[in-house]
Amino acid sequence: MKGAGKIILALALVLVGAIICAGCISTPSEQTLEGSWTLNSDENIFITFNKDGSVSGKAPVNGFGATYTVDGSSLTFGKDIIQTLMAGSPEKMQAESEFFEALKNTARWQIADDKLILADADDKILAIFSASVLGAWDGEDGTSIIFSADGTVNGHAPINSFGGSYTAFGSSLVLENLFMTEMAGPATDMKAEDKFISALNNAAGFTVSNGQLILVDAKGKELLTFERHFEPAGEWVLDTDSNVTIIFNGDGTITGQAPVNLYGGKYFISGESLTFSEGFDKTMMAGSAADMQAETAFFQALGKTAGFTFADANLVFVDAKGKELLTFERPTAEPGF
Numbered sequence: 001m002k003g004a005g006k007i008i009l010a011l012a013l014v015l016v017g018a019i020i021c022a023g024c025i026s027t028p029s030e031q032t033l034e035g036s037w038t039l040n041s042d043e044n045i046f047i048t049f050n051k052d053g054s055v056s057g058k059a060p061v062n063g064f065g066a067t068y069t070v071d072g073s074s075l076t077f078g079k080d081i082i083q084t085l086m087a088g089s090p091e092k093m094q095a096e097s098e099f100f101e102a103l104k105n106t107a108r109w110q111i112a113d114d115k116l117i118l119a120d121a122d123d124k125i126l127a128i129f130s131a132s133v134l135g136a137w138d139g140e141d142g143t144s145i146i147f148s149a150d151g152t153v154n155g156h157a158p159i160n161s162f163g164g165s166y167t168a169f170g171s172s173l174v175l176e177n178l179f180m181t182e183m184a185g186p187a188t189d190m191k192a193e194d195k196f197i198s199a200l201n202n203a204a205g206f207t208v209s210n211g212q213l214i215l216v217d218a219k220g221k222e223l224l225t226f227e228r229h230f231e232p233a234g235e236w237v238l239d240t241d242s243n244v245t246i247i248f249n250g251d252g253t254i255t256g257q258a259p260v261n262l263y264g265g266k267y268f269i270s271g272e273s274l275t276f277s278e279g280f281d282k283t284m285m286a287g288s289a290a291d292m293q294a295e296t297a298f299f300q301a302l303g304k305t306a307g308f309t310f311a312d313a314n315l316v317f318v319d320a321k322g323k324e325l326l327t328f329e330r331p332t333a334e335p336g337f
Contacts, residue, residue, distance in 0.1 A: 032210055033070060033109065035228050036251070037116045037129035043169070045099065046134055046149070046251065054234035054330075056249050058149060060095040061088035063249050065235040066103075075109040075118070082235045082247070082331065084255055084262075102126040114209065131208035133168050134251045136269055137226035143196060144270050145226060148252035156270055158193040159185040162200075173206045173215065199223040229269070232308060232315045236328035239314065244298065246328060259294040260287035274308045274317065301325040 036057075039045040047057035049068060055077065056065040062085070067078035081100070088096070107121040116129040133147040145155035147166060153175060154163040164178035178200060184190070204218040211228040235256075238244035246256040248267065254276070255264045261284070266277040280299065286292070306320040315328040 033068075033075070033111075033116070034211055035208065036132040036134035038132040038134070040115070040128045040130055044149075046132055047129065048135060048233060048249075048251075050233040052233070056234045056247065058249065058251070059083070059099050060092045062086050062096065063247060063255050064100075065233075065247055070109070073108050073110060075106055077103045077106060080331070084247075099127075114207070130170070133166075133173060133206055133208065133213060136229035136252070137213050138229045138270075139196075139224060139226045141192065142270075143226075144229065145200075146252045146268065148266065149249070150253070152252075154252075154268065157196045158189045159183050160193065162197070168206070171205050171207065173203055175200050175203055196224070232274075232310075235331055236315050237331045238298075239327045239329050241294075242331070245331070258282070258298050259291045261285050261295065263299075272307050272309065274305055276302050276305060278303075298326075 033049040034051055036046055036048040039047075042060070045058055045060060047055060049055050053067050053069070054065065055068045057063070062083045064081055064083045066081040069076050069078070081103075087093070102118065105120045106118045106126060108119045108123065110117045110119075114131045116131070118126045118129075120126055134149060136144065136146045138144050141158055143156055143158060145153060147153050147168070151165050151167070152163065153166045154161070156162070157180065160181040160183050162178055162180045164175055166173060166175045168174075178197065180197070185193075199215065202217045203215040203223060205216045205220070207214045207216070213226040213228070214222055215224045215226075216222055233248045235245055235247045241259065244257060244259055246254055248254055252266055252268075253264065254267050256262070261282045263280045263282045265280040268275050268277075280302075287295070301317065304319045304325055305317045307318045307322070309316045309318060311327075313330070316324055317326040317328075318324055
């Protein structure tokens with residue numbers, strides 16, 4: 001296999017031999033796929049398995065979404081894969097083709113030593129991923145933390161919101177440049193907040209297992225524990241116009257198609273609260289007056305969004321008073337891989 005393919009599948013055989021042998025993929029016991037995983041050979045490539053049977057992530061070039069089915073150690077991805085339409089270098093496009101081919105051929109899975117191993121029906125190893133901090137996590141007393149793929153982190157302490165940057169490599173984790181809002185609260189809450197922020201500043205590593213994130217200090221002492229926060233992940237289409245889409249990428253970012261332009265941005269979620277970052281990255285296409293008006297209304301609705309609910313399998317955005325703004329549904333499956 002030449003250069004580009006190695007980005008995806010050049011996996012250390014020594015590690016593989018230590019973890020798994022051909023024909024030895026066993027039924028997982030008390031293990032779960034749910035959560036985010038980064039590809040061992042390229043940590044910019046990740047995949048997130050959601051509770052609702054959807055999967056989203058980032059390939060070498062494009063974001064993607066699909067469905068998956070798991071039964072014991074069996075795992076298959078649906079043919080309903082959705083991709084953004086970005087172009088990259090020939091090498092990266094080749095790597096992307098091989099990445100999706102690996103997903104297409106996946107038939108089995110196993111987690112060993114915190115590694116997710118995907119294999120085909122003959123137990124040939126296709127890809128190895130490591131557990132990732134990416135995504136949203138809920139802590140105690142209403143605290144939360146979101147790790148985005150662009151290296152930023154944000155969340156809620158017992159009283160204030162916070163943000164900053166982070167670096168994760170392997171099981172190492174460093175949070176830097178933390179900043180906070182300056183709200184005041186009861187003495188007990190302020191004391192809990194100081195302890196929470198101190199723990200973030202002292203974090204030096206992490207473990208992820210069965211939907212739980214544990215931050216540890218340089219000596220391995222546990223500092224904070226979070227549970228995976230599941231949210232409206234994957235792709236959704238507007239109920240009144242199936243050409244209008246929104247994709248929750250599982251890393252704190254969204255992409256999609258507005259009535260005229262492609263767009264991207266960030267989202268922030270806590271419980272059933274949902275907001276989007278001010279301003280979206282957009283292409284600069286022009287459309288008919290009616291389409292441009294519809295696009296303006298679409299982005300205004302996103303700007304007013306304060307929460308979400310699920311109704312009859314649909315995703316509904318609501319404003320701060322609970323008024324419905326936009327309703328989305330899952331896209332109709334189309335051949336993809």
